Amino acid sequence: MGWGRITIGKMEFVDIVRHIHPLKKEDLQNLLSLSETVQVSKNTVFIEADKPSKYIYFLQEGICRIYYHKADIEIILAFSFPGEAMISLNNYVYGTRGYENIEALETSIMTRIEIASLQDLYENSTAIANWGRKLAEFEILKIEERLMQKLFKTASERYQDLIRKESNITNRVKLGFIASYLGVTQVTLSRIRANTR
């Protein structure tokens, strides 16, 4: 569909941090001093299942997919957009290996922090501990939202919801991925799209 690239969202790391939980200058500085901005090129898997992942990432620009691999099935749990945190959950919580693979679907800018250093901060600053608490709480809400969608809504409704929220996602992500995210086959998604016209 030769439309050319769509303008995409961008977010500064400090804004991402502050949006989770406001911090005083000193705490903010401590967090920022641990952070490192990286560019991840298209189709790079930067968090891999079964491998320890040292970092928590915050997406500033681009789009990623979080997916699980099981036997020969691959299922997309979520897409990440600017402003969102990306982690290997079990790794972050227990320090063990996790299930998630996370791949940049476009060349993306993200800021990362070493989880071990972050956890030191958690132990030494009440404000940052509460920041980490809020981060976790928002993740709960995000994943609960996803589960509710899956439990309550048909694939067709979930598709509508997705394009309402991210209107140009079909121009940035191939339909096979979107079908996987919705939990249906690509054939079913094609049928849904055919009935929506």
Added chain:
Amino acid sequence: MGWGRITIGKMEFVDIVRHIHPLKKEDLQNLLSLSETVQVSKNTVFIEADKPSKYIYFLQEGICRIYYHKADIEIILAFSFPGEAMISLNNYVYGTRGYENIEALETSIMTRIEIASLQDLYENSTAIANWGRKLAEFEILKIEERLMQKLFKTASERYQDLIRKESNITNRVKLGFIASYLGVTQVTLSRIRANTR
């Protein structure tokens, strides 16, 4: 099935608290001083959707169901067993009204803490803030587990998983509820059970 009641798990509140994140005597005392043990009788809905819920509950004894109501559909998100926390998520995180109804399926013992007081503690104690962070992180893992089950496994596998984990749940919870939890109709669950024999 005239078997008589099955012995059920029990948990002390202090053990539940310590299992989330170890606390020093003083912090533990602060938490305990805010807590209040209550008995909730069978079939009582003690957290209601669209109503503010002042408390976070920790189940010591009994079994509860967390369910959403939408139009005329009712879907069970989870069963709670001793040791688990029960909250209205949006209420806990944002102070707004939530989607969850939580009902005691058996007469249950639980300890509750006022969310507002707990949040005061979060602001004033690094250890308790980290305790709250861990609480949230474990909730993420729990709900992620549930989502993965739903995404990767057939209803039949999910049923097997459930009875492996809670072998006597079919004696304590009616199959209509279990079907709802599994995300299938009761007819489908009957078919699953018929094929498992």
Added chain:
DNA sequence: AATAACTTTTTACAAATGTTAAAAAATCAG
């Protein structure tokens, strides 16, 4: 511009699950 590789849609058929209704089984109340 032509070819190859990849993505999306369509088709035909199979399998799984839902719906409705009724029967069977289990449980509860008096």
Added chain:
DNA sequence: CTGATTTTTTAACATTTGTAAAAAGTTATT
């Protein structure tokens, strides 16, 4: 214990979704 109520299973049929393969459309490369 017995009848009433609730829960669970079974049956018949409809609908949805999956599978596999082909066709159509798109993108990338030479």
